[in-house]
Amino acid sequence: MSQLYFSPMLLGLCLLVAVAIAATALWRMSRPYAGPGFWMAGCWSLIGGIVFFIGFMVTGNPVLNVLGNAGQLAGEAIFLLGIFRFMGRPLPWWIVAASVGTMVAFNIHYWVYSGNSDFLMGVYSTIAGLLPMQAIWLLIKARNDTVTRPARLLVGLSLLVYSVVTLMRGALGYLDWWQGKPYQMPYESFSYLLPYNFAIPALVMGFIGVTLMTMQRILAQSERHAVEARQSAERFERLMSASTSGVAILRDKVITDANTGLEQLTGLNRDQLLGLPVSGLFSASSQVRLRGYLNQGGVRQQDLLAVHRDNGPFDCEITLSPIGNGESQSILELRDISHHKALENQLNQLATRDSLTGTLNRRAFDTGIRSEMERCQRYGHNLSFAVIDLDHFKRINDQYGHGTGDQVLVAFAECCRKNLRSTDLLARFGGEEFVILMVETDTAAAFQLLERIRDALAGLDIPGLPATHTVRFSAGLVHWQPGDPADPERLMRLADQALYSAKRSGRDQIVAEGQPRRQQPAEADE
Numbered sequence: 236m237s238q239l240y241f242s243p244m245l246l247g248l249c250l251l252v253a254v255a256i257a258a259t260a261l262w263r264m265s266r267p268y269a270g271p272g273f274w275m276a277g278c279w280s281l282i283g284g285i286v287f288f289i290g291f292m293v294t295g296n297p298v299l300n301v302l303g304n305a306g307q308l309a310g311e312a313i314f315l316l317g318i319f320r321f322m323g324r325p326l327p328w329w330i331v332a333a334s335v336g337t338m339v340a341f342n343i344h345y346w347v348y349s350g351n352s353d354f355l356m357g358v359y360s361t362i363a364g365l366l367p368m369q370a371i372w373l374l375i376k377a378r379n380d381t382v383t384r385p386a387r388l389l390v391g392l393s394l395l396v397y398s399v400v401t402l403m404r405g406a407l408g409y410l411d412w413w414q415g416k417p418y419q420m421p422y423e424s425f426s427y428l429l430p431y432n433f434a435i436p437a438l439v440m441g442f443i444g445v446t447l448m449t450m451q452r453i454l455a456q457s458e459r460h461a462v463e464a465r466q467s468a469e470r471f472e473r474l475m476s477a478s479t480s481g482v483a484i485l486r487d488k489v490i491t492d493a494n495t496g497l498e499q500l501t502g503l504n505r506d507q508l509l510g511l512p513v514s515g516l517f518s519a520s521s522q523v524r525l526r527g528y529l530n531q532g533g534v535r536q537q538d539l540l541a542v543h544r545d546n547g548p549f550d551c552e553i554t555l556s557p558i559g560n561g562e563s564q565s566i567l568e569l570r571d572i573s574h575h576k577a578l579e580n581q582l583n584q585l586a587t588r589d590s591l592t593g594t595l596n597r598r599a600f601d602t603g604i605r606s607e608m609e610r611c612q613r614y615g616h617n618l619s620f621a622v623i624d625l626d627h628f629k630r631i632n633d634q635y636g637h638g639t640g641d642q643v644l645v646a647f648a649e650c651c652r653k654n655l656r657s658t659d660l661l662a663r664f665g666g667e668e669f670v671i672l673m674v675e676t677d678t679a680a681a682f683q684l685l686e687r688i689r690d691a692l693a694g695l696d697i698p699g700l701p702a703t704h705t706v707r708f709s710a711g712l713v714h715w716q717p718g719d720p721a722d723p724e725r726l727m728r729l730a731d732q733a734l735y736s737a738k739r740s741g742r743d744q745i746v747a748e749g750q751p752r753r754q755q756p757a758e759a760d761e
């Protein structure tokens with residue numbers, strides 16, 4: 236026991252256990268950071284080495300001496316590898332090769348020649364002393380890393396002391412071998428006092444240094460993350476308040492946050508919005524689609540009808556994006572597109588409607604009749620088609636002016652609209668010529684309908700037109716049923732022929748294609 240005069244070694248051991256515990260805790264807490272795993276493994280290795288060496292001094296068992304040396308060398312190598320990893324450099328595997336090689340050579344010699352040799356001790360110590368040089372250079376080079384500077388200084392100095400002392404030990408080994416001194420037991424040799432009194436404590440200081448260095452980096456990084464998180468939250472807030480769109484954060488389909496844009500769009504204040512189910516922002520007609528979008532988790536630019544508390548429903552476009560943290564959270568963006576929709580309707584109106592009478596124009600009618608014929612073909616419905624031409628319209632223009640002529644056209648279109656069903660199509664083909672498509676209507680019913688229009692027109696009081704002047708029209712009627720060619724041009728041609736026949740027969744009559752004339756000319760209107 237008297238050999239245990241290596242008191243600094245015991246003190247170093249205590250410190251090392253404390254650092255090993257700290258490094259282990261650091262490793263468990265901070266997996267993404269490079270280094271702590273190495274510090275932990277290095278510390279425990281070194282502790283193992285020292286414990287074995289104490290065992291050797293107490294018992295004199297040479298195996299424990301070998302294990303002690305192995306533990307020290309492994310601890311040192313792992314520690315140095317950790318510095319490379321911490322600095323973001325590739326691991327220098329030559330350090331591992333040199334350490335393992337030295338240990339193998341040392342052991343072969345120890346067991347083959349049954350003893351230790353001062354020369355081999357010299358070689359072993361020289362290698363161990365040179366290993367930290369590259370790591371020391373790395374620590375010096377990283378002078379721009381101001382965050383870890385104090386701890387880096389401590390690590391660098393500790394490694395330097397360790398190197399110098401270990402190299403001195405090596406030199407003493409060579410000297411002993413050169414002078415041919417008899418081999419001494421390690422604890423009797425001054426060359427052993429050096430490492431265990433100075434080199435091991437220096438390595439312990441190094442471990443304290445790297446642990447501090449890691450903590451400094453973690454603290455600096457978490458401070459930077461906190462600043463970044465604050466800045467990003469501020470940016471998000473600014474974005475939310477600057478956006479003219481309504482933005483809401485939803486959790487389980489309930490609004491948990493909303494910007495001022497949404498307050499303006501819905502007329503609800505923040506307190507009313509928070510906690511409101513998102514369905515409360517939309518009209519009843521949009522609820523089914525909204526539920527679909529919410530259930531599918533996200534949607535881009537879909538039109539819905541939102542509701543303003545005071546002004547009622549308005550067209551909006553929504554984008555729903557999942558936030559993606561598995562908490563059923565999503566962001567709803569809502570844009571008012573009522574202005575856009577109004578323009579769209581206006582354009583649509585211009586493209587499909589006759590500007591004077593508001594009836595369909597020819598292009599829209601052509602599209603409509605095709606789809607109606609297809610539908611009737613599919614469901615086995617019949618239909619009737621009429622071409623109507625106002626009689627002596629030129630005279631109205633000539634006698635009462637073009638404006639009155641316009642009024643007559645408008646009044647006629649109005650009369651038709653009042654008598655037609657919503658599924659029927661009415662179009663102005665130009666001038667005073669109109670067409671009507673009557674769905675699920677046979678010839679007899681079509682006759683009745685046209686006569687109703689004729690009677691209604693006759694009874695109308697048209698601005699600019701004397702009450703004595705009755706507006707009349709002629710019409711050509713065609714019936715179509717499933718199985719007939721689904722050809723709108725053919726229908727038009729046949730209806731035109733019937734109209735021509737009506738005009739030729741004295742006007743003010745309805746002639747059905749392929750049928751005898753039904754309507755006799757009325758009395759003279761002028």
Ligand SMILES: Nc1nc2c(ncn2[C@@H]2O[C@H](COP(=O)(O)OP(=O)(O)OP(=O)(O)O)[C@@H](O)[C@H]2O)c(=O)[nH]1
Pocket residue numbers: 591624625626627628629630632636637638639640641644665666667738742
């Ligand atoms: N006021 C007005 N007149 C129009 C418009 N489009 C065409 N017209 C006029 O409608 C008249 C059509 O005359 P015609 O084709 O001779 O037909 P009509 O006088 O009705 O004679 P019939 O059809 O044979 O009974 C022309 O004088 C055109 O200038 C319009 O938008 N407004």
